[in-house]
Structures are given as structure tokens and as C-alpha cells.
Amino acid sequence: MTLKTPLEMLYHWESKEPSTVYLKQPVLGEVKEFTWKEVGEQVRKIASNLIAMELPKSSHIGLLSKNCAEWFITDLAIMMAGHVSVPIYSTAGEKTIRYVLEHAKCPVIFVGKLDDTANQVAAIGNDIVKLAFPYPDIPADKQWHELLEVAPCTENPIPDLDSVMTIIYTSGSTGNPKGVVHNYRSICWAAHASLKELGVNFKDRVMSYLPLAHITERVLIEIASFYSGKRVSFIESLDTFSRDICATQPTLFISVPRLWTRFQMGVLANMPQKKLNFLLSIPIVKNVVKKKIQQKLGLSEARLCASGSAPIPASTLEWFRTIGVNISEGWGMTENSAYGTCCVPFRADKIGCIGKAYEGVDIRIAEDGEIQVKGPCNMKEYYLEPEKTAEVLTKDGYLKTGDKGSIDNEGFIKITGRLKEIFKTSKGKYIAPVPIESKLMANSIIEQVCVTGSHLKQPIGLVVLSADALKKPFEEIEHSLLVTLEEVNSSLESHAILDRLIILKDEWTVENDLLTPTLKIKRHTLESKYEDLISGDFKGKIAKQ
Known part of the structure; x- marks a missing residue:
């Protein structure tokens, strides 16, 4: 397989499918559509702005925003300008924002939709150039419409696969976040390989709502979309989530345990468990009930549902199975491009397992029960922290995950806890x-x-x-x-x-x-x-x- 970069895929779609809608962004209830041609034009104009700044090659460019079409466009523009993206969680507080920007030494940051815009922007140093996405009340040195007034970049640069593409900071559950350095090869290998493993293709529809600063959304939704050409829709806000997912009708839907639990609570709030059990016990009625629930959740056309990021109770998976929604567990880390295991196709007899290792990924259990993983998707290092890098990588190249687990005779892996927990x-x-x-x-x-x-x-x-x-x-x-x-x-x-x-x-x-x-x-x-x-x-x- 000849691995291509996201920019090469942009050039491909620009020329082969210029009028095909790629991104759908709701704004004030109206859905704005972006074709591949329009995405390419905006990428080239944003890249021109960055090139005009004459920053040193591979400068670190911050991204602080909720998910939106401009996030994807800016990520590609940063690549086109020859720089490295540094995403920051849109929910990050002032302390985290300040730490990441200082640690990564970002001279420029793009700011988009946030919940606490004034205080979050106040955490950005005055020496950092602030560029705003096209959403209200974002204080910045330049607004999006100004960035689009320049001539587009006409070149088609192709980054070296072994050059650094991004530094993704961990969520900092046990201290200061660590900057996980990924080159193009590691992340793009995982995103491209996921197409075959998850059966993703040009006809798929997905919704981007989990944080793009997190590795799973970045790899399996954003970067994978460059390879598959699948259509990506965004939500306008959490308040419009139900409206937006029903409008999207995703064919592939990835979520986290907390949100799956919220979905379950929402169903039970409208239909108590006793009543649901009764209706599901009636042969003629049960399939109608299942379909109605799936439609209300916006998942009636989802051929693959998945859960990751944290353990999900087996009881939750069993409950969703009763309403015809089979959720496949998956597992990965920021350090291995979120590409470790997945239980696809879904198997009811393996509920409670995180699945088998993806093709090309090698997983072993160490003497102390720790799951260790090796593959082309593993990170390069922790930025500026060689000691921590040495602590987490074995001499023979395996990543120490910190998860404790076991592997059965079919290769299915079960996590039994975190060593540190x-x-x-x-x-x-x-x-x-x-x-x-x-x-x-x-x-x-x-x-x-x-x-x-x-x-x-x-x-x-x-x-x-x-x-x-x-x-x-x-x-x-x-x-x-x-x-x-x-x-x-x-x-x-x-x-x-x-x-x-x-x-x-x-x-x-x-x-x-x-x-x-x-x-x-x-x-x-x-x-x-x-x-x-x-x-x-x-x-x-x-x-x-």
C-alpha cells in the first residue's frame, strides 16, 4: 500500500468530485454545505495567510474550538503551509490553555466556537496571533472573512510521511497534559487502515461531535474522511444534538459510555423499563417499537455503532441490544492513534471484550498483566519529555498502555482495570x-x-x-x-x-x-x-x- 497524506487526498477529491458535498455545518438552524471544491478553495486561502506570516517551517499552530467545518479546513491549511497542528479541547480552562500554548510554543492560534469565549481567549498570551472562525463574539487579530480575502495558495505541497503532523495533548486526568507527537505516517496509517477494518466507504455519513482535540474523532472521523470521501455533518450545539443527528442519519456512529448512558436514560424517561419489556415481548409489536426508538435516537440507518474512550458496562450493551442497536467496543490511546482493537463485526458472546487487535497491530500481555501494543500507528514521542517517553516504550518497541487485561483463545481482549487506578x-x-x-x-x-x-x-x-x-x-x-x-x-x-x-x-x-x-x-x-x-x-x- 502506498500511503498518501491528507493533502494528496484533498487534491484527489478537488479534481474528481469538486461538486460533491463533503461537509454540512448547521448555523442558526440553516445548514451550510461545503463541496470539495469549496473546501479546497478555503484551505488554500487560509494556508496563504499562514505562509505570508513567514513563520519558521514546522511551527506549532494552535486550534481551540468546538467541532465545525472550519476546524477541518484549518487543519488541512496548517498542513499545506508546512506547519504542525496543536489542538486544544474546547472545554479547556485557562490553566490548561496557557500550559499547552506555552509548552508547545505556539506563535499562532485559531479560535472558534467556545462556551466561555472571553475567559478562554484571555488565557492566550498577547504575543500569540489570534485568528477567528466565523462565529460571533470571538476577539481576534483577524476574522475569518478577512482570511478569505487573500489569493489562494496555488501550489500542491506533499509533506514527508515521517515529518511531524500534529501534537495531541492528553486530557490530563492525572496531572499536566502530555504532548503526544505523531508524524503523518502513524496517524494516516491508522486512518487509512480503518476503512477496511470498519468497512467505511464513499457512501457513509458520519456526525462529528466528539472533541476533535481527541485522537479518536481526529483519526476515525476527520482523517478517515479524507481517504473515504464520506460526508461529515456537525452539530450546531448540544441543545440541537437530537435535531442534528436525526437530520444526519449517520451510517457510522461512534460515541462514549457517558453519552450511550444518556441515550438510554432518555428512552427510559419516555418509556419505563417494565412497559418496554412488555412491548418487546410481543412478536408483532417488538420490531415496530425497536424501529421507533432507533428513529428517535437518529440511529435507524446506522450499520455500525461503536463505543470507546472508557469502559462501558456490559449491562448497557445488553440493553441496547434489546432495542436492536448493537454497539461494538473499541480501544485505543492517544499514543497509538486510537487504533488498537475493535469488536467488529459485533458478537453478542463477546460483550465485555474490547475486541481483537486490528490487522497490523501486535498486542501482548506483560508479566504484570499490562496490555502492551506495537504497530505503525504508535507515536513518535512525548514532546520535550524524553524521560516519560522512555518510561512508556519498551526496548523492543511496545507501548505500555497502563491497562491491565487478558486475551482469550480467539484473541479477544478484556480490560480488567487501569494499573494506576x-x-x-x-x-x-x-x-x-x-x-x-x-x-x-x-x-x-x-x-x-x-x-x-x-x-x-x-x-x-x-x-x-x-x-x-x-x-x-x-x-x-x-x-x-x-x-x-x-x-x-x-x-x-x-x-x-x-x-x-x-x-x-x-x-x-x-x-x-x-x-x-x-x-x-x-x-x-x-x-x-x-x-x-x-x-x-x-x-x-x-x-x-
Whole structure:
């Protein structure tokens, strides 16, 4: 296979499919369409602006915005100008924005749709040139319409596959984010290979809504679209998510466990589980019910649904299977281009596994149970951190993932926890929290959960209830949680039995710094915030904050 860069694919689509719609961006309820020709024209004009700045070759250019058509256009323009993109999560706070820009030494940043524009832009140093996407109230040195007033770049540069394409900063769940350096070869190999593995083609429709600063969306949605020519639609805002997904009717839909749980809660809020079970038990009715639910979710035409980024409870996968939505788990990391394993095609007997290694990827289990991975998609290094790079790469080139797991005789892999998340109780016993959390999540009234308890005799569970559950009497909630607690504890070894569940008042969000931008729990932050509560003395098995 001769691997081509994203720019070469742009040149291909510009000439072969100039009038074909590639991107669809809703703005104020109106959908703006971008053909390949229009995308190419804007890429060339934005690249001209960057070239005119006469920056040193391979300068680091920041990207701070929610997903939008201009994000894709700018990414290609940065490549065309010979520079390196540095995406920043649109939910990043001032501290993270400042850290990434200073660490990566970015002379220029593109700013787009944000929730806290004024404060986030204030974190950008005055010495950094700010260029704005075409959305309201973005303070910048130049607005998008001004950037499009220049003559387009007429050259068709082709980057060297071994040159650096991007530095993707991790979400920083355990400290300062690390800058993961990827060259064109690693990311493009993963994106191109995904077409065959996931069966993606020109006719597919996808929706880009997970953060583009995250490796999964970048590789499997954005970069893969350059190779497949699939149509990409964006959402206008979280408030219009339902409208936009129904308008898109994606054929390929990738999400994260938190959002799959939200989908489930939304269905159950309109149709209680008992009623749903009854309707699904009627042969003539069940298929109609399934189709209606799928249509409301916007997934009636989805031939492939997937979940990644964090563990998803087997109970959630089983629930979606009952309504005809088969979710394939996948696994990957920023450090290996999000390209490790996937359970495609879906297999009901492998629910709870993250699938098999993709073709070209080699996975092994180390003596301590750690999953280690090797392939063309592995990163080059951590930017400016050779010690951390050396810590995470073995002498024979495998990436130490930090995930603990096992491989069955068919090659299917199961994750049993994160090595760094395993904690020790005051009895000296080690607890892997993730498997226990997955069991607790079988109760649909629990929306978020964290098992913790280092320095306690027995672990405990912190839980956040669903919005629907909060409307119920406490006695009903208490009974439901007690039943779940007994069921879960009956499956655990004595040292792992949960002493109690504590119901917390507030949900964990990116905004209150208890979730990463990819919706993973920030365990250490959460444990610090609720330290007194975790160590508190409670009488019952179910307690409230």
C-alpha cells in the first residue's frame, strides 16, 4: 500500500468530485454545505495567510474550538503551509490553555466556537496571533472573512510521511497534559487502515461531535474522511444534538459510555423499563417499537455503532441490544492513534471484550498483566519529555498502555482495570475499581459511579443518580440501590465487598473539573474533593451527601 497524506487526498477529491458535498455545518438552524471544491478553495486561502506570516517551517499552530467545518479546513491549511497542528479541547480552562500554548510554543492560534469565549481567549498570551472562525463574539487579530480575502495558495505541497503532523495533548486526568507527537505516517496509517477494518466507504455519513482535540474523532472521523470521501455533518450545539443527528442519519456512529448512558436514560424517561419489556415481548409489536426508538435516537440507518474512550458496562450493551442497536467496543490511546482493537463485526458472546487487535497491530500481555501494543500507528514521542517517553516504550518497541487485561483463545481482549487506578485498602488488599463500577452501572438509576477507598477497611461507591431517578421517593431509590449493592457484593471476593454507597448531590462534569474532556472520571480530583465524605462515619448501607 502506498500511503498518501491528507493533502494528496484533498487534491484527489478537488479534481474528481469538486461538486460533491463533503461537509454540512448547521448555523442558526440553516445548514451550510461545503463541496470539495469549496473546501479546497478555503484551505488554500487560509494556508496563504499562514505562509505570508513567514513563520519558521514546522511551527506549532494552535486550534481551540468546538467541532465545525472550519476546524477541518484549518487543519488541512496548517498542513499545506508546512506547519504542525496543536489542538486544544474546547472545554479547556485557562490553566490548561496557557500550559499547552506555552509548552508547545505556539506563535499562532485559531479560535472558534467556545462556551466561555472571553475567559478562554484571555488565557492566550498577547504575543500569540489570534485568528477567528466565523462565529460571533470571538476577539481576534483577524476574522475569518478577512482570511478569505487573500489569493489562494496555488501550489500542491506533499509533506514527508515521517515529518511531524500534529501534537495531541492528553486530557490530563492525572496531572499536566502530555504532548503526544505523531508524524503523518502513524496517524494516516491508522486512518487509512480503518476503512477496511470498519468497512467505511464513499457512501457513509458520519456526525462529528466528539472533541476533535481527541485522537479518536481526529483519526476515525476527520482523517478517515479524507481517504473515504464520506460526508461529515456537525452539530450546531448540544441543545440541537437530537435535531442534528436525526437530520444526519449517520451510517457510522461512534460515541462514549457517558453519552450511550444518556441515550438510554432518555428512552427510559419516555418509556419505563417494565412497559418496554412488555412491548418487546410481543412478536408483532417488538420490531415496530425497536424501529421507533432507533428513529428517535437518529440511529435507524446506522450499520455500525461503536463505543470507546472508557469502559462501558456490559449491562448497557445488553440493553441496547434489546432495542436492536448493537454497539461494538473499541480501544485505543492517544499514543497509538486510537487504533488498537475493535469488536467488529459485533458478537453478542463477546460483550465485555474490547475486541481483537486490528490487522497490523501486535498486542501482548506483560508479566504484570499490562496490555502492551506495537504497530505503525504508535507515536513518535512525548514532546520535550524524553524521560516519560522512555518510561512508556519498551526496548523492543511496545507501548505500555497502563491497562491491565487478558486475551482469550480467539484473541479477544478484556480490560480488567487501569494499573494506576488499582488502590490498596487499609487491610493491604488491592482493589481494581473499574469491574466493580461496571456491575453497579447495571442499575439504570445510577448515572455515574466511582469506587474508591484507599486507607479504608473496605471500598465504597460514590454514585450520582439520573435525573429521572431524582424524581422518585428516597425510599424507592434506597431499596433499588440496596438490591444492587447486595447483588454486586455477592459476586466479589471478601476484601472487595463494598461497605456502602454514597449518593452525591451534584453530577460530575467537565466544567466542575471532575471529568476529562473525553468524559472520563478524574479519580484523584474526585477523591480529593470528597475526602471528608469518603472517610466519614455512616450508619446505613445507603447514605446521602
